[in-house]
Amino acid sequence: xxxxxxxxxxxxxxxxxxxxxxxxxxxxxxxxxxxxxxxxxxxxxxxxxxxxxxxxxxxxxxxxxxxxxxxxxxxxxxxxxxxxxxxxxxxxxxxxxxxxxxxxxxxxxxxxxx
Amino acid sequence: xxxxxxxxxxxxxxxxxxxxxxxxxxxxxxxxxxxxxxxxxxxxxxxxxxxxxxxxxxxxxxxxxxxxxxxxxxxxxxxxxxxxxxxxxxxxxxxxxxxxxxxxxxxxxxxxxxx
Numbered sequence: 760x761x762x763x764x765x766x767x768x769x770x771x772x773x774x775x776x777x778x779x780x781x782x783x784x785x786x787x788x789x790x791x792x793x794x795x796x797x798x799x800x801x802x803x804x805x806x807x808x809x810x811x812x813x814x815x816x817x818x819x820x821x822x823x824x825x826x827x828x829x830x831x832x833x834x835x836x837x838x839x840x841x842x843x844x845x846x847x848x849x850x851x852x853x854x855x856x857x858x859x860x861x862x863x864x865x866x867x868x869x870x871x872x873x
Numbered sequence: 874x875x876x877x878x879x880x881x882x883x884x885x886x887x888x889x890x891x892x893x894x895x896x897x898x899x900x901x902x903x904x905x906x907x908x909x910x911x912x913x914x915x916x917x918x919x920x921x922x923x924x925x926x927x928x929x930x931x932x933x934x935x936x937x938x939x940x941x942x943x944x945x946x947x948x949x950x951x952x953x954x955x956x957x958x959x960x961x962x963x964x965x966x967x968x969x970x971x972x973x974x975x976x977x978x979x980x981x982x983x984x985x986x987x988x
Contacts, residue, residue: 763915796979804916804964804979850915859968860906860929861977863915 763853765864772841773872779826780836780867782851788812790856793827793834798866799847807849810834841871875900877967877980878947885986886955894950894983898967905948906977907933907940910962922948952985960987 762785772778784793795807810818810827817825822842826835838845851864878897886892898905903924908916918932922942933940937955942948952959962984966977 765915794976802962802982802984804966804982806976806978809976852916859904859975859977860918860921860932861908861916862918863908865913865915 763851763862763864765849765851765867767867768865769868769870771870771872772838774841774843776841777837777839778841778869780838780849780851780869782834782836782864784832784834784851784853784862786832786853786855788855792854792856793825794852794854794861795823795825795834795836796850796852796863797845797847798850799844804850808836838869843871843873845869846871877902877965877978879963879965879980879983881983882981883984883986885988887988888956889954892952892955892959892985892987894952894963894965894985896948896950896965896967896980898948898965899969899978902967902969902978904968904970904975905942906966906968907948907950908964908966910964910982912961916964919950955985955987957987960985 764783791812793810797805808820822839848866850866852861854861905922907919910916920933920940921929937953939951962982964982965980968975
């Protein structure tokens, strides 16, 4: 079974600073997909970034980038130039290549301070 | 293009009653997923459906829970004889087709409270 671990229940960062959220996972699969979702107080789940395991290049979306280390089974999210609107729960998720259900970590609560 | 719609947003039931949660996927999406989120936890997969078919229900409790996605109308997650432990947020997601790694678009969730 696949497990996703987010070891930081809570983090905080000053506005405009950079923060990194960690995620590790356990799988025997060689091809899979990894996601970071953001859940603001509205509770809406919003996709932040997506990574295909067969791609060596780290995914980037504006201020959001990942550090994907396949051998270490690590998938951290870096948020640059943090903004107040980035305050939310962040969930790391794993999806097997031949399956469509996602396995989520327990989440990291990020607070951006002015 | 409207997003994934879920209703009701909040549902209160007494122990022993039935809860019906509805999900209308995004237009053009034929795949629906249900997840449950307990307080301070991540989402847990429950069931994956296509029109008129349950593809994977490995995450759904065997008793009291059922799901359907009829040819016409929304997907329904039904919980019979609710208990306090069923109190959670239930999220529905949809995707356009069965491609591996497809992004799932989430609805706003239904928060079920069992008194």
